Amino acid sequence: MRAVMFGAGGAIGNALAHELAARHEAVELVLFNRRPVAAKVAGQSVRQLDMQDERKLALAAQELQTVGEVDFLIIAVGALHGVAGQPEKALAELSAEKLKWIYEANMVVPALLMKHFAPLLPRERRGVIAALSARIGSISDNQLGGWYSYRCAKAALNMFIRCAAIELRRKHKSSIVVGLHPGTVASALSAPFQQRIAPEMVFAPAQSAKKLVEVLEHLEPADSGCCFAYDGKVIAP
Numbered sequence: 215m216r217a218v219m220f221g222a223g224g225a226i227g228n229a230l231a232h233e234l235a236a237r238h239e240a241v242e243l244v245l246f247n248r249r250p251v252a253a254k255v256a257g258q259s260v261r262q263l264d265m266q267d268e269r270k271l272a273l274a275a276q277e278l279q280t281v282g283e284v285d286f287l288i289i290a291v292g293a294l295h296g297v298a299g300q301p302e303k304a305l306a307e308l309s310a311e312k313l314k315w316i317y318e319a320n321m322v323v324p325a326l327l328m329k330h331f332a333p334l335l336p337r338e339r340r341g342v343i344a345a346l347s348a349r350i351g352s353i354s355d356n357q358l359g360g361w362y363s364y365r366c367a368k369a370a371l372n373m374f375i376r377c378a379a380i381e382l383r384r385k386h387k388s389s390i391v392v393g394l395h396p397g398t399v400a401s402a403l404s405a406p407f408q409q410r411i412a413p414e415m416v417f418a419p420a421q422s423a424k425k426l427v428e429v430l431e432h433l434e435p436a437d438s439g440c441c442f443a444y445d446g447k448v449i450a451p
């Protein structure tokens with residue numbers, strides 16, 4: 215079994231790599247992260263990859279092609295705050311810079327990763343692409359508003375996942391393309407917002423990863439195109 219992970223240096227990506235390695239002794243992990251990761255993840259070194267440079271994505275995919283088919287492509291990349299500031303509470307806080315920055319991390323990078331790496335899925339057996347999305351990307355579930363850029367980017371990612379699922383099942387009949395909601399997980403991404411949430415509602419990365427891998431292992435091709443929460447339930451679009 216071969217699994218390729220993007221965002222392996224993030225809290226959830228790192229935990230997912232450990233969980234896959236713990237469950238599948240024979241798994242071959244290929245791990246990528248945008249920035250160099252000093253510590254080894256799941257006993258494997260992490261390759262640095264500038265995911266905003268499409269030429270580099272194409273080269274990395276070409277290199278992997280020589281190794282063989284990929285059973286799991288996991289995209290654990292995303293951002294909520296950073297150089298562009300905090301999530302917007304009101305229209306007045308929107309800026310083109312913030313919208314583009316958040317859209318790049320949560321939608322453009324995952325989309326281009328799927329463009330270049332989806333052809334590595336098996337043609338004749340099960341192959342899974344899972345991208346970390348968020349419940350907050352559900353339009354029907356949005357009762358609170360706010361966090362414009364992040365909500366919109368995750369909603370767009372969910373639509374992209376649906377489109378890719380439809381296309382890929384033509385050539386890769388047993389392919390499964392899904393979004394995953396990990397719950398609220400202790401990480402750099404959620405750190406500024408954790409104090410608003412009851413501690414028992416915040417998962418450790420390893421807890422979330424265990425649940426997410428269980429979800430992934432039970433998915434079938436008929437599930438392709440949907441977004442699943444850590445408890446295995448589909449999140450309404």
Ligand SMILES: NC(=O)c1ccc[n+]([C@@H]2O[C@H](COP(=O)([O-])OP(=O)(O)OC[C@H]3O[C@@H](n4cnc5c(N)ncnc54)[C@H](OP(=O)(O)O)[C@@H]3O)[C@@H](O)[C@H]2O)c1
Nearest residue numbers: 221224225226248249291292319346348398399401403404
């Ligand atoms: N934590 C939560 O509560 C929560 C809840 C719902 C959904 N999620 C989703 O889960 C995913 C992982 O989040 P996390 O909590 O593990 O966050 P994290 O620890 O901050 O990790 C984020 C990962 O995304 C990478 N990344 C960010 N922007 C990027 C870009 N433009 N290009 C390439 N890589 C980029 C980071 O790379 P560097 O190491 O190079 O910065 C890192 O590997 C995200 O998609 C997030 O939206 C998280």
